[in-house]
Structures are given as C-alpha cells and as structure tokens.
Amino acid sequence: MNLKDIVKMLDLKVVSGDIDREVSAGYSSDLLSDVIANAQKDNIWITLQIHVNIVAVANLQELAGIILVNGRQPEQITLKKAEQENIPILLTELPTFEIVGKLYEMGIHGNSIN
Amino acid sequence: MDNNKTTTKIQELTYELKIDDVMCKNIETVSSKMPISQLRDVLYKKRISGVPVVNDDKLVGIVSIEDFIKCMEQEEMDALVEDKMTKNIKTLYADEPLVHAVKKFEKYGFGRFPVLSRKDKKLVGIITKSDIIKGILKKLESVYHDEEERRYRASHIFNDIVADEVFLKFQYFVEGKNFDKAGEASTGLKKTLYRLGLSPDIIRRAAISTYEAEINIVAYTDGGEIIAYIDPHQIKIIIIDKGPGIPDVEKALQPGFSTAPGWVRELGFGAGMGLPNIKKFTDKMTLRSTVEKGTHLEIIIKLSDYRNED
Ligand SMILES: Nc1ncnc2c1ncn2[C@@H]1O[C@H](COP(=O)(O)OP(=O)(O)O)[C@@H](O)[C@H]1O
Numbered sequence: 001m002n003l004k005d006i007v008k009m010l011d012l013k014v015v016s017g018d019i020d021r022e023v024s025a026g027y028s029s030d031l032l033s034d035v036i037a038n039a040q041k042d043n044i045w046i047t048l049q050i051h052v053n054i055v056a057v058a059n060l061q062e063l064a065g066i067i068l069v070n071g072r073q074p075e076q077i078t079l080k081k082a083e084q085e086n087i088p089i090l091l092t093e094l095p096t097f098e099i100v101g102k103l104y105e106m107g108i109h110g111n112s113i114n
Numbered sequence: 115m116d117n118n119k120t121t122t123k124i125q126e127l128t129y130e131l132k133i134d135d136v137m138c139k140n141i142e143t144v145s146s147k148m149p150i151s152q153l154r155d156v157l158y159k160k161r162i163s164g165v166p167v168v169n170d171d172k173l174v175g176i177v178s179i180e181d182f183i184k185c186m187e188q189e190e191m192d193a194l195v196e197d198k199m200t201k202n203i204k205t206l207y208a209d210e211p212l213v214h215a216v217k218k219f220e221k222y223g224f225g226r227f228p229v230l231s232r233k234d235k236k237l238v239g240i241i242t243k244s245d246i247i248k249g250i251l252k253k254l255e256s257v258y259h260d261e262e263e264r265r266y267r268a269s270h271i272f273n274d275i276v277a278d279e280v281f282l283k284f285q286y287f288v289e290g291k292n293f294d295k296a297g298e299a300s301t302g303l304k305k306t307l308y309r310l311g312l313s314p315d316i317i318r319r320a321a322i323s324t325y326e327a328e329i330n331i332v333a334y335t336d337g338g339e340i341i342a343y344i345d346p347h348q349i350k351i352i353i354i355d356k357g358p359g360i361p362d363v364e365k366a367l368q369p370g371f372s373t374a375p376g377w378v379r380e381l382g383f384g385a386g387m388g389l390p391n392i393k394k395f396t397d398k399m400t401l402r403s404t405v406e407k408g409t410h411l412e413i414i415i416k417l418s419d420y421r422n423e424d
Pocket residue numbers: 033326330331333334335355357358359360366367371372373374383384385386387388389390409
C-alpha cells in the first residue's frame with residue numbers, strides 16, 4: 001500500500017519527507033536496537049521517540065516512514081535531519097495501540113505475515 | 115543537461131509517463147440534479163474552477179465556474195446542473211501516454227479533461243495542464259538524481275586499479291555523549307559503501323553494526339573513532355575508544371545486558387541488544403576491552419560477490 005493512502009485514511013499530519021512510496025509492513029517499538037534488529041526495509045515504524053536518532057534508524061533500515069503517536073512533536077533537529085534524508089515523519093493524536101489497530105484493519109501487517 | 119537534451123528528455127517522458135501517473139485522483143464530483151446555487155460551495159471550498167457531473171458512476175458532463183457566473187448574471191440560480199453543464203465532453207483514458215493529453219490540450223484549449231478507466235468507463239481522475247507540468251518535473255528530478263548517483267558510483271574501482279593488493283580506508287571520528295550527532299559516522303559510511311556499488315544487503319549489515327558500535331561510543335565514552343577497510347573480499351570495521359572499558363566482556367555480549375544510564379534509556383537506547391545485533395549482522399566479531407584503557411571492536415563482513423550489477 002502507498003504511504004500517501006495511509007496518510008489520507010488515518011488523517012496523519014505530514015511534517016517531512018516525500019510520502020509517495022510503498023509500505024511493505026509495520027513495526028512498532030520504542031527501543032531503537034529492537035527496531036534495528038527486527039524492522040525491515042519499507043516498514044512503517046510507529047513510535048513515541050522524537051529525538052534525532054529515529055531518523056538515523058529509519059535511514060539505516062530504509063524504512064518507509066515514522067508515525068509519532070500521542071500527539072508528540074518531533075524535535076527541531078529531528079525535523080531538519082528528516083527533511084535532509086527525505087524520511088517521512090507523520091503525526092497522530094492517537095496512541096500506539098489505536099493506530100496499529102487501524103493500520104492492521106487497512107491491511108498493513110507485521111513482517112512475519114507477509 | 116543542456117537545452118536540447120532537456121527538450122528531448124521531456125518529449126521522451128511524455129511518451130513514458132501515463133496519464134494515470136500524473137492526474138489528480140482525489141476528485142470532487144456533483145450530481146446532475148444538484149441546483150446551480152449549491153455549486154458555489156463546491157467550487158469555492160475545493161478552490162477548483164470546474165467539476166465533473168456524475169450519475170451512477172457514469173460521467174454525464176462537466177460544469178464550470180463560468181456556467182455558475184452566467185446563471186448568476188441571468189438570475190437562474192434555481193436551474194439544475196444538468197441544464198447548464200457541458201454535455202459532449204472530451205475525455206482521456208488513464209492508460210494513455212501523457213503525450214495524448216498534451217495534444218488534446220493543444221487541440222481543444224480546455225482547462226481540464228476527465229479521465230476514465232478503459233475497462234469500465236468509470237471516472238477515475240481529472241487532468242489539468244499543471245498536473246502535467248508537475249508530473250514531468252517530478253520525474254525529471256528523479257531521473258536527474260539517478261544520474262547523479264550513477265556518476266558518483268565507483269563500482270569499477272577495484273577493477274581499474276592495478277596492484278597486488280588493494281584496500282580502501284575510511285575513517286570517522288565520533289563525539290562522546292552527543293546524541294544529536296550519533297549516527298553520522300554510520301550514515302556516512304553507508305553512503306560511501308553505496309557509491310562503491312556494494313550490494314544493498316552488505317551495505318545494510320555494515321551500516322547497522324557500525325551504528326550500534328557508534329551509539330556505544332556516544333553513550334559510554336568521551337569519543338572514539340571508526341575505521342573501515344574495504345578490499346575486494348571483505349569489509350573490516352574497527353571501532354576504538356579510550357573510554358572506561360568493559361569489565362566482563364562475556365556478560366556484555368549477552369542479549370539484554372545493559373548498564374545504560376537513565377538518560378540514555380529515555381532516548382530508546384540501552385535495551386542491551388547492541389552488541390548482539392552486531393554479532394547477528396556480521397560474519398565475524400572480536401571484542402577486546404581493558405578497564406580504564408578502552409574498548410576495541412573489530413567486525414568483518416564478507417563480500418562473496420562484492421559488486422552490484424551495473
Ligand atoms: N565502548 C564501550 N565502552 C564501555 N562499555 C561498553 C561499550 N560498549 C558496550 N559497553 C557495555 O556493554 C553493555 C552492552 O552493550 P550493548 O549490547 O550495546 O547494549 P546497550 O548499549 O543497549 O546497553 C553496555 O550496557 C555497556 O555496559
């Protein structure tokens with residue numbers, strides 16, 4: 001599914017990056033090493049971490065984008081880096097459980113299912 | 115790109131791109147039985163100058179801001195859309211090349227064309243001249259980007275150099291305790307490996323393991339350095355610091371073991387998975403450490419087939 005459609009259907013606020021790209025599956029974790037170990041290329045990542053290292057992790061893993069939950073705003077430097085590296089950062093007021101549920105309903109599953 | 119080259123490239127793109135690639139898919143429609151008086155809201159809210167008229171998924175006309183203004187002047191606001199809309203409309207199919215749209219715009223001088231799917235003749239989008247321009251610019255940008263990348267590639271480097279042994283060395287310095295800069299060395303190494311034309315899987319494994327080691331330097335020491343040696347057979351990365359050292363290396367290698375302080379954990383590090391991740395993503399890992407002297411980590415990733423296909 002295209003990230004554009006996810007953004008539209010979940011009413012996410014796009015604050016950086018080009019959202020015209022395919023999403024393979026989803027991964028949710030607030031531990032960066034866990035994301036590094038278990039997320040896969042083109043995953044959408046759901047987290048409440050907002051500091052600049054989320055961009056590095058997304059970049060290394062070539063993730064499709066990062067959804068920040070609970071209405072959390074990224075730090076300024078995070079935004080700047082994300083813009084530089086073209087990593088989509090998307091904001092939602094919803095908590096993780098809800099947003100993951102909605103993604104699942106839309107057909108975005110975990111890596112093990114695909 | 116010089117002028118001539120750009121022109122031919124644009125022409126090429128108008129054949130290559132499909133109408134479906136550039137058209138607007140998120141379209142507003144109205145029904146033919148809607149009174150003209152309600153048209154204002156639709157056009158105004160969406161900031162559009164015309165809207166397709168659809169009954170049961172079938173396109174029956176198009177109604178524009180000019181039609182609305184005429185009705186206003188003639189005080190016919192109660193008229194229905196179907197009485198005032200243009201009925202014999204020219205359309206395009208989504209799978210037609212962009213050049214067909216360009217020709218139709220030239221020929222008819224309209225501001226927009228509704229786009230139908232060839233299969234079921236349903237309305238699937240609308241295309242304006244500005245959609246065409248935007249679509250071509252976007253494509254040009256990505257074409258340009260690819261060309262830049264290709265120019266940067268140095269995949270042939272090992273083949274071109276004549277020597278008994280060749281290795282490349284890249285060195286990065288890592289600041290301690292500065293999480294704002296953490297990741298810059300590994301991201302830099304990743305870009306470099308990409309330009310060397312190494313395969314994506316190799317690059318990913320090298321970059322991820324370097325990142326975890328870099329984070330450890332940032333979290334636990336006052337700084338250190340990363341040196342990558344690349345030869346036709348392997349990437350060797352050495353990560354050194356003069357920090358506090360690790361008292362029990364065996365223990366540090368166990369998944370989940372962490373001495374990360376609270377502020378590091380708050381940032382999402384300190385899961386005790388860094389060293390295990392490095393082990394997982396590399397072919398060989400050697401960790402040596404002396405308390406109060408520092409830590410020396412060496413990792414090797416083999417390049418069985420070291421080049422991308424060009
Ligand atoms: N360069 C280093 N200098 C000192 N201690 C280190 C270094 N790298 C790792 N360690 C120690 O090893 C432990 C495990 O490291 P790691 O597996 O990366 O997990 P984490 O960093 O999440 O704690 C760390 O908590 C720390 O005590």
